[in-house]
Amino acid sequence: MDTVKFLWVVPFLPLAGAFLNLILGKRLSRQTVHFIAVAAVAASFFTALYLVVGPLREAYGVWKHDGRQGAFGLDEHLWTWIQAGDLKLDLAFRLDPLSSVMILIVTFCSTLIHIYSTGYMEHEPRYGAYFGYLNLFTGAMLILVLGSNMPVMFIGWEGVGLCSFLLIGFWFENEAYATAGRKAFVVNRIGDFAFLLGMFLLWWATHGVDGGKSLDFVMLRDVATAHPDIYEHKFWFDERLAAAAGILLFIGAAGKSAQLPLYVWLPDAMAGPTPVSALIHAATMVTAGVYMVARLSFLFASSTTAMAVVSIVGALTALTAAFMAFAQTDLKKVLAYSTVSQLGFMFVGVGTGNWSAGVFHLMTHAFFKAGLFLGAGSVMHGMEGSGDIRIMGGLKKYMPITRITFLIYCLAIAGFPLTSGFFSKDEILAGAWAAHHDGWPAFLGKMLWVMLTVAALGTAFYMWRLYFLVFEGEYRGKAQVAHPHESPINMTGPLMVLAFLALVAGFIGIPHVIHLSGTLGDIGHFLPEWVGLSTKPMEMHLSSGTTYALLGTASVVGLLGIGLAYALYGKGPSKIVDRFTAGAGKPLYEASKNKLWVDEGYDYAFVRPFRALAKGTFEIVDRFIIDTVLVNGAGFVMSLFSRVSRWIQNGQVQRYLVGVVFGAALIFWWTSRNDHPSFSYKAVPGGIEFRAEPGHGLRSGAAVRWDFDGDGQPDPGETAPVVIKRPGDVASRVTLFVVDPVWGETDKDGKPKHLARVTRRVKLPVVEAPATPAAATAGGVP
Amino acid sequence: MTARVLTAILAVLFVVLAFDAGAAHAQGAVAPVDAKIGPAPDFDPPRSATTAGKTVSKRDSVASPAPGAPTNAAAKRTKGGMAFAFWGFAALTVLGSLFVITRRNLITAVMGMVGTFFALAALYMLLYAHFLAIIQMLVYAGAIMVLFVFVIMILNKPEDEPFALSGRVGKVLAGLAMAYLVFRIGSVLIDVPAHVTMAQNAAPARTAAGDDWGSTAAVGMNLFNDYLFPFEAVSLTLLIAVVGAIAIARPLKDDEPAAEAATPGGH
Amino acid sequence: MPNLSTVFSEVGYAHFLVLGAVLFAIGVGGVLLRRNALIIMMSIELMLNAGNLTILTFARMHGDLGGHSFAMIVMAVAAAEVAVGLAIVVAIFRGRRHVDVDRMNLLKH
Helix, strand or coil: CEECCCCCHHHHHHHHHHHHHHHHCCCCCHHHHHHHHHHHHHHHHHHHHHHHHHHHHHHHHHHHHCCCCCCCCEEEEEEEEEEECCEEEEEEEEECHHHHHHHHHHHHHHHHHHHHHHHHCCCCCCHHHHHHHHHHHHHHHHHHHHECEHHHHHHHHHHHHHHHHHHHCCCCCCHHHHHHHHHHHHHHHHHHHHHHHHHHHHHHHHCCHHHCCCCEHHHHHHHHCCCCCHHHCCCCCCCHHHHHHHHHHHHHHHHHHCCCCCCCHHHHHHHCCHHHHHHHHHHHCCHHHHHHHHHCHHHHHCCHHHHHHHHHHHHHHHHHHHHHHCCCCEHHHHHHHHHHHHHHHHHHHHHCCCHHHHHHHHHHHHHHHHHHHHHHHHHHHHCCCCCEHHHCCCHHHCCHHHHHHHHHHHHHHHCCCCCHHHHHHHHHHHHHHHCCCCCCCHHHHHHHHHHHHHHHHHHHHHHHHHHHHHHCCCCCCCCCCCCCCCCCHHHHHHHHHHHHHHHHHHHHCCCCCCCCCHHHHHHHCHHHHHHHCCCCCCCCCCCHHHHHHHHHHHHHHHHHHHHHHHHHHECECCHHHHHHHHCCCHHHHHHHHCHHHHHHHHHHHHHHHHHHHHHHHHHHHHHHHHHHHHHHHHHHHHHHHHHHHHHHCCCCHHHHHHHHHHHHHHHHHHHHCCCCCEEEEEEECCEEEEEEECCCHHHCCCEEEEECCCCCCCCCCCCCCEEEECHHHCCCEEEEEEEECCCECECCCCCECCCEEEEEECCCCCCCCCCCHHHHCCCCCC | CHHHHHHHHHHHHHHHHHHHHHHHHHHHHHCCCCCCCCCCCCCCCCCCCCCCCCCCHHHHCCCCCCCCCCCHHHHHHHHHHHHHHHHHHHHHHHHHHHHHHHCCCHHHHHHHHHHHHHHHHHHHHHCCCHHHHHHHHHHHHHHHHHHHHHHHHHHCCCCCCCECCCCHHHHHHHHHHHHHHHHHHHHHHCCCCHHHHHHCCCCCCCCCCCCCCCCHHHHHHHHHHCCHHHHHHHHHHHHHHHHHHHHHHCCCCCCCHHHHHHCCCCC | CCCHHHHHHCCCHHHHHHHHHHHHHHHHHHHHHECEHHHHHHHHHHHHHHHHHHHHHHHHHHCCCHHHHHHHHHHHHHHHHHHHHHHHHHHHHHHHCCCEHHHCCCCCC
């Protein structure tokens, strides 16, 4: 794994631009603000382009020449971020085929959207903040993509979540918009929590294995692919751990990439400015989940269960969202559901192990979906902010460029033959058809294919319904209210660039059955092979006949959808539609229009119980426990205590003197209470040790005399407080005399007088030299 | 009426005792030790420079009688006179202090206090603290008493209820505690052997500078050599006390018209 | 147990010390029992004098003239205390027309 310099510049430039614009944005002129923002992102794009075309390509040549040893990619280690115990996390970036594709998409789309925003947002008062957030969004996404281990990826993961909150709720003065921002954030948090759990699980499983100390992707991949047989895979606990971690991480991805059941935030995210929608849908946010699954291909490849979950959820999402898009009347809502649906396609792609197809569709989708949103923005710009497609119609004569580009995007997303969407969608469909992994039921791949084909039909239909309603037919709005007009060049420019790419980008991923050779082959099969370098290859068998059949089916389906839309909406909404929605199809129409009542269901299932729980908690914990018991209780205890203490501390000096005198007497009693002298003895190696305890208090420090021979008189010379005697020298009764420290040993007549004397019967322990410790404890009791 | 009678009795007692004490003192100073009673006291020849004998072994050495020892009879008289003076003045002290805390009339209380202080001055003399005895009379019996009397004259309000009865339980407890303390001290001190007590009547030696122990010169040397800083500090304390007393006792000024006059007229 | 007659006839330091203790106890009793601030101050004076008596006894006992200096300082401090204390008493009396410590309880509530 070679290293590369200046990779950090790619995320750093947008972050620096964000910093400048957020801190100084209010003081800078509009020109300066958008110059900084656009320049930062554009410079980031060109840096990325240079790094990919220059160092990465060079390294690829070397790697290929050396026989394709190990993982291919370039590392940049900035510094060690966290080091604790086993854990060692580096702030490090990695440029490999997968991330190179991603950073090019992200920076390119971002640049176009930034340029577009200069026109779309020209009347925005918080211009600096807008571009600051936009830059931050791009920078966070680049960190997510380039991070070489999971925690660094998580920085970006959280960063895009934050920025989506900031930008969706950008016009927070409107309560509904602010709510939409919060909703995006909360739903994302649910996914992030699962992501964290999955990350922890991976850490728990991998730390210490093969020297694994970080959550580095290459390390994880090497560890995971050490044993190829999935079902006897020690490392994954026979696949169970991989399944658990994969599903948890996929829940995280579902939050970020708007899959069932966490997709609900994305349609509401239309509250933000339209370029933000474009950014979220095309480049910076929703692709994160797909990217993450592709990045962790080795993990999902280790668990066919997790792959099945991913692909089934993806297919269901694709179907459901397509269905919901049928009856939407808001321009951007239709696009939003189409994004959810297309993301479902991508997840089926990565879920069937067809990683490059998922990423391929991610790329083409980025181009045409960014274009669609920007086109929608252009339409709304011309319609003075309204996005209601019921009042549009016949706009092609007012905004020709927008109409042409929009037409191209619709062709691409419908899968019109030879457009970019055609190739990428076909790759996914073919992969689904061919998918048969260990443990999968035989019909699963076919079932996925059927679901996706139906979804693709739906996609073609609702997209072209949208196109016909907006641009064809007659203008249905009130002419005196809105004066539709074409947008300025800084808005139409990006539209044209994206339209071009939406047309031709598919040619870097032509199906393998179409054999090409030479340079043409290098270009035509570029993407699958390139992305395949960073993902775990999965086997896929598909005869060329089947492939052509599938290609044909896809073309037919796309054309069918377009034709259906033309029939029903080609010249404005036809009567058949009205009859259908009013008659037999009414339940279906209502279900689609109300988005299958998912939001209402969530409201009943989660939001209301949570509110009730919160209210209950508020009443019990806050009102009762905190307010009553703790706060008032503390006050009550203090007042009780002070009532008692006031009796003592009452401001009357006399009472204080009572305390003083009483305390003095207490000290006097305490210090003199234990002044009864005594002594103890125990066996020690040299004999018996006698230790005088003359008592403390007033009489401490007294001199002592000993009587060891039992005659009742002090023995001469025995004055030490601690004496060791041989057992033979000690009588059965030993007496300790305490000498008065002041008045001495005799009274005035010379008679012996001692402060105190204590006599104890000494039970002599049997001492054999040296005495055992057990014997040493025998004494001490009279 | 009782108070006056008591006061008179106390006064007479004081005069009598003062004479007797003076006599006892004079003799005690000459004859410190009764050689016949026992060995010389080992612990307490009050000399500044000696290591006061505390070791037990020193007790065995028999000190030779001091030259010019008085006769046995003289010693006995001394002993009796000393005891008489002590008990008399002690009784005066206690009586006077009881006067202080029991009399309802403040003037009587102050007179009791003065009696206590005089008796204390006499006791100081028994302890060979002549200078302090005089100071006691000047400061306490003179200055402080006068101060009290002045204040009493200012206040001059007889009490309705002289004894504070609130918090009785605590006061009883404190009284018991006090009694316990006195009892403990007394019970320790009562153990003091008699021969020790006898030796205590010896006159202390002169100081190193040759002054009589407890005389003005001796105390002055000590005060200005060893305790100069405390002396200066206490002088400062007195100064502050004087200023503080004036500041506190000065009548509060009413609103001065000067303050209003000082306000500039703006119109 | 010493002979009681000896206790009476042979006066030593112990007697002075006990006298000091008794005097101190009486002073404490005065402070505890009386309500008049003046009497309380006199009782405090009694206690100070009891202390002085003890100090002088010990000075005699140890032959250290420092006790005399110390007693003098105590007297000076007592004088200062009386001066300030009586000033406070006068100030209080001026405001409240009494010097009853039982009724000086403004800080209590």
